Amino acid sequence: MKLQGKAHVYGNHVDTDVIIPARYLNTADPKELARHCMEDIDAEFVKRVQPGDIIAAGDNFGCGSSREHAPLAIKHAGVSCVVARSFARIFYRNAINIGLPIVVSDIPVAAGDELAVDLSAGVIENLTQHEKRTFAPFPAFLQGIVAAGGLMQAMRTMEGGRA
Numbered sequence: 001m002k003l004q005g006k007a008h009v010y011g012n013h014v015d016t017d018v019i020i021p022a023r024y025l026n027t028a029d030p031k032e033l034a035r036h037c038m039e040d041i042d043a044e045f046v047k048r049v050q051p052g053d054i055i056a057a058g059d060n061f062g063c064g065s066s067r068e069h070a071p072l073a074i075k076h077a078g079v080s081c082v083v084a085r086s087f088a089r090i091f092y093r094n095a096i097n098i099g100l101p102i103v104v105s106d107i108p109v110a111a112g113d114e115l116a117v118d119l120s121a122g123v124i125e126n127l128t129q130h131e132k133r134t135f136a137p138f139p140a141f142l143q144g145i146v147a148a149g150g151l152m153q154a155m156r157t158m159e160g161g162r163a
Helices: 030-034 069-076 089-098 140-148 151-158
Strands: 002-009 054-057 081-084 102-104 114-118 123-126 131-134
Touching: 002 081, 030 069, 054 114, 069 089, 081 114, 089 102, 089 140, 089 151, 140 151
Parallel strands: 002 054, 054 081, 081 102
Antiparallel strands: 002 114, 114 123, 123 131
């Protein structure tokens, strides 16, 4: 699975409260959540983000509460992948569960750089800065979850549509 898009760059310890502020948690509608994605850290994010773009960050991305709303907001805002030096464990699980690929990498990235990620090969490239890094490729079962759009959809596929 290959992804490519422009980078939206954030720092360390980006918590779920700035990914999707708590005042919007009265809905589980992914499209409504997407309209408010990142607004407390970057008010212009939803105006700039294009389908396929990639969020890049530092350490401990997705720390804070365990809500699935945060990766849902990111995914439905059009982001194809999140790349960070490290992730909060619960965010990592929630992202995979809803079908949002996340990659641990220390590749240098500036806002607007064009990134290419190959989940199968375990390669990330910053096409703007001509940098390349490797990471542990997604195992086939994780690629299946992401390709299906999330864990529940993958389970439905595996069970012949009965989940």
